[in-house]
Amino acid sequence: MDAGRRISYILSDKTSKQKKTKNISYIEFERNNEQNIMVSLSGHILGADFPEEFKDWVKSDLDKLIDSNIIYKVTNQRAYSALKSFSGIDNIIIATDYDREGELIGVEALKFIEPGYTNIRRAKFSALTSQEVKDAFDNLLDVNYGLADSAKAREEIDLLWGAVLTRFFSVTSNRLWKDFISVGRVQTPTLALIVEREEEITSFVPEKYFVINVTFNKGIDFQGVYEKNIKDEDEANKIFNAINGNDGIVKSYKNEKKEVYKPPPFSxxxxxxxxxxxxxxxxxxxxxxxxxxxxxxxxxxxxxxxxxxxxxxxxxxxxxxxxxxxxxxxxxxxxxxxxxxxxxxxxxxxxxxxxxxxxxxxxxxxxxxxxxxxxxxxxxxxxxxNAVIEKSDADIDIKGYNFKSSGEKIIDNGWFDIYKYRKLREYKLPELVIGETVKGKKWNMEEKYTEPPKRYDVASLLKLMESLNLGTKSTRHDIIQKLNDRNFATGNPLRPTPLGIGFIKSITTIDSDIAKPDMTAELEKEMDKIAENQKKLDDVVNDSRNMLHSALKGFRGNKEEIKETITSYANKGDSIGTCPLDGGEISLIKFRNFSKIKCSTEGCKINFNLNATGLVQMTDKRCDVCSLPIIKIIRKGQSPEYRCVDPNCEYNRKKLSIGKCPSDGGDLIIRQSRYGKRFLGCSNYPKCTVTYPLPQKGVIMPTGEICRYCGAPLLIMVNGKRKWKFCPNMKCEYNRKDKVEKSESENK
DNA sequence: GCAAGGTC
Structure with a gap:
């Protein structure tokens, strides 16, 4: 049940009724002998945009765009028509989420209700429980227009900076339409985090260090670790030689009960x-x-x-x-x-x-x-x-060197008995007495290397975004998805693509807040001022316009460098192997809808488009038809596909061929329609227009057999655990007769 | 075609 239905259900003691006409859906309910109408809004009704005259990205003057008025367009037609349809209303109560965006959504709605009344109130509740909702409607508040304005400032500033800089970077690097470079207050700092981490990893120099540990025994074995990691090999050897073979003396021992706190409620x-x-x-x-x-x-x-x-x-x-x-x-x-x-x-x-x-x-x-x-x-x-553990710590001395031992014992497993995704672990340490000798049993020195920081995975990046106040609970995972879709970052853990790295390098050529979380922090402060009526919406947006003018001026000054950085990184692509023809480096350059495979040697034949998703690798194999190299495409859960690097090579056509066309003997090939549906078509199209529909899901394999009724090639379909043979001609008798015969014979 | 924010 959505929020609107739930609210009316509670207020009417379960007597609310959903009404639906052709275009309009609302809820009628009675409360305190008064008739009420509830319209569910489900998000914003209006969206900010620029006037038509700025449609062309290349021709528009960006300084004029910054100073342009912002227009609002209806983005939620359903809510709009419902609100427009009522007249003769006495009271209006806004019952959207009690936060900044919720207040703005409510104020947007007011625009579309027949004007002329004065009684507009606001219900404040923080949970859709019966008590809260009823209390809220018994104790209505005033609409907070300042709060709504603060959200509007956010919306306008995001559009201004986003549109202006997206256009600037896209036009400057000549990446337009589907390959445009997207810039935004949240996505760009998030991408910068991923790029910075990648740089830390590539520039990381591992350092050698030594760890010394001793296995002691008092009834049971337990570990002691030398209190410091040692960088210097001579020093490590000196310490190890001194302690090797010796017992330890307990210098300190304490144990205390500690609570392991239960987790907070789920955000x-x-x-x-x-x-x-x-x-x-x-x-x-x-x-x-x-x-x-x-x-x-x-x-x-x-x-x-x-x-x-x-x-x-x-x-x-x-x-x-x-x-x-x-x-x-x-x-x-x-x-x-x-x-x-x-x-x-x-x-x-x-x-x-x-x-x-x-x-x-x-x-x-x-x-x-x-x-x-x-x-x-x-x-x-x-x-x-809470769970309770007993934690014990000891310092044990061997020949003047201090070793640390610790133990943890579970006293009460507490919440861990319910939340089975986490486990408490025990580390045994016997009860020790200060001054006593504990026997040494094994002495060990290990050589280790420092490790670079880890790449962010989606989970750790979400956490980091939250702590930096980037995005909201509803948008953070979408933003990460966007970085993926726009070919800026890929995989989990996330790595930046060459384009992502090049773009961040180019945007940090000047010191602008757009690549830092600071922009959000500053915006938050200004929004608070609007909400508290210390500043006006227009003043805040105009201040931001001025900052954007000067940021744009800065970027313009670096235009050539920005263009060069983005294009060189984007065209470099990822290296996927060496060229078997001339030993050059083969790169895979990704664009949004296709990739290019290119050899670094000037004039090399290998410079082809590639239409494939998945991990692409070079192989040592050569194509039987044209002797160019064969590439390997790996997709999750599928056996690898081998293709000739030349997409037009006969090898690929044969491989894709699933049988012969019964009309002219051409190859029947699996093709994609304009709408993304797959079907079988003859390779002699447009001369031959034979096509067959295909099931959209599952793997289709040729059988080499020909249908005895219509002459089409019979196919095998594998979908999950099911597998069946069929004729692609839907009207063919094979699918009625031969299929039935087969399943009957299986039943015998 | 641009952002980020809502959301059946």
Missing amino acids: TTDFLREASRIGVTPSNAMKIAEKLYMSGLISYPRTDNTVYQRSIPLKSIAKKFEGTEFDNEAKMVLGQEKIYPSRGKVETTDHPPIYPVSYPKKALTGAYKNIYELIVRRFLATLYK
């Missing part, structure tokens, strides 16, 4: 990180969470909040899991004398943390089951007790 970022620990990617986890929310199983999944509001009936929710597979866990939680939920650092007023709302009537399966279970276990864990 979106924490949820996505934990989901990726159990093997579900953030975008998948988000999709699943949205579906669970829509089916009423969990609360709203987009939230920064990590503190349960008082209105959430924690105990009665925990009760819902009695008698389910979480029976034990629920009873553990409910068996406590009092329940003290954990609290995180962030507390917001728009939504509760993510928690389960109900137990599914129909059992969930696959990733849905795992994600739901994660949310349930997290919820119950936040209501249970």
Whole structure:
């Protein structure tokens, strides 16, 4: 159930009714003997844009674009027509999310309701619980126009900087249309983080160091590690020779009980990180969470909040899991004398943390089951007790050198019994007495190397973006996806592409905030001033326009360098091997919709387009037809594909051929239609127009057999575990007769 | 065609 339906359902004591005419959908309900209409908005209704005259990227003057007025276009037609359709309204209550963007969405809606009334109020609730919603509508507030303006400033400044710099970098590097260079307040600093990390890794010089450790024994074996890592080999040898073969004397020993705190309630970022620990990617986890929310199983999944509001009936929710597979866990939680939920650092007023709302009537399966279970276990864990461990630490001396030993013993497993994704580990250390001698058993010196920092994976990047305040709970994973789609970064862990590196190098030629998280921080300050009526929307946007003029001036001064940097990096591509013809370097240069394979030697034949997704490698093999090299394309979960590097070579056509055309004997080839659907077509097109439709999913293989009814080649289809033979001619009798005969004979 | 922010 969406938010609008839930609110009206609560306010009307479950008597609300959904109404739908041709274009308009709304909800009617009665409350306190008054008729109400509820219109669900679902996001912004208006979007900022520039006037038509600035349509052409190459011809538009960017300084004029900066000073242009910003127009607003309807982007949510459904909400717009619903709002437009009513008249004779006495009161308006805005009940959007209680945050900056929510306030703006509400104010956008006011624009489209018949004017002429004065009574506009605002409902403030932070969870869609019965109590909160009813209280909110009994205690209405005023609309906060300043808050809405602060969001509008954000929107206009993002459009101005984004559009102006996107156009500047795209036009300057001559990468237009699908290959444009996208610049934005959130995406560009995020890409810069990925590029900076890659540079740290490539410039990293490993350093050698030595670790000395000793296995001691007192009843049981335990480890002591020399207190320092030693860089100097001579010093390491000196220490090792001194301690080797000797016993130790206990210099200090202490042990104390420590609590291991239970985790805070789930925010979106924490949820996505934990989901990726159990093997579900953030975008998948988000999709699943949205579906669970829509089916009423969990609360709203987009939230920064990590503190349960008082209105959430924690105990009665925990009760819902009695008698389910979480029976034990629920009873553990409910068996406590009092329940003290954990609290995180962030507390917001728009939504509760993510928690389960109900137990599914129909059992969930696959990733849905795992994600739901994660949310349930997290919820119950936040209501249970902290774990307790006994931590012991000792200093042990051998010949004047200090070794550290430590141990951890579980006293009470606490919440770890519920949240099975984490485990407490025990490290044994016997009880020691200061001054006693412990026997040495093994003495060891190890040579190690310092390691470069790790690349960010999607989970750690989400966390970092959150701490730098880049993006919001709803947009962060989209931004990472965008960097992927725009050919700036790839894979997980994320690496920048040559284009990504070249672009960041070129944008950091001048010291502009657009590549740093600072721009968001500054914007936040200005937005707060607007919200508190200390500054006006237009003044803030105009200040930003002036900063943009001067940033643009700076970039213009480096135009040649920017062009050179981006093109040289983008054209360098990734090296995928050496050229078997002349020993040159073969590069794969990626564009948004295709790639180029090119040899570094001037005049070399190898300079072809490549239409393929997946990892491309050179092989030593040569094509039988044209003797150019064969390339290998690797895709996840599929056997590798081999192709001649020349896309027009006969070798590739034969390989793709799935049989002969019954009309003229040409090759039937799997092709893609304009709309992305695959079909079989004759290689003699346009002379021969024979085509056959194909199933859109699964692997299609030739059989070499010919259909005895229509002469088309018979094919085998493999989709998951199922596998069947068919004739691509849908009307052919083969599919009715021969297929039936076969399955009957299998039944015998 | 541009951004980032909402969201069935």
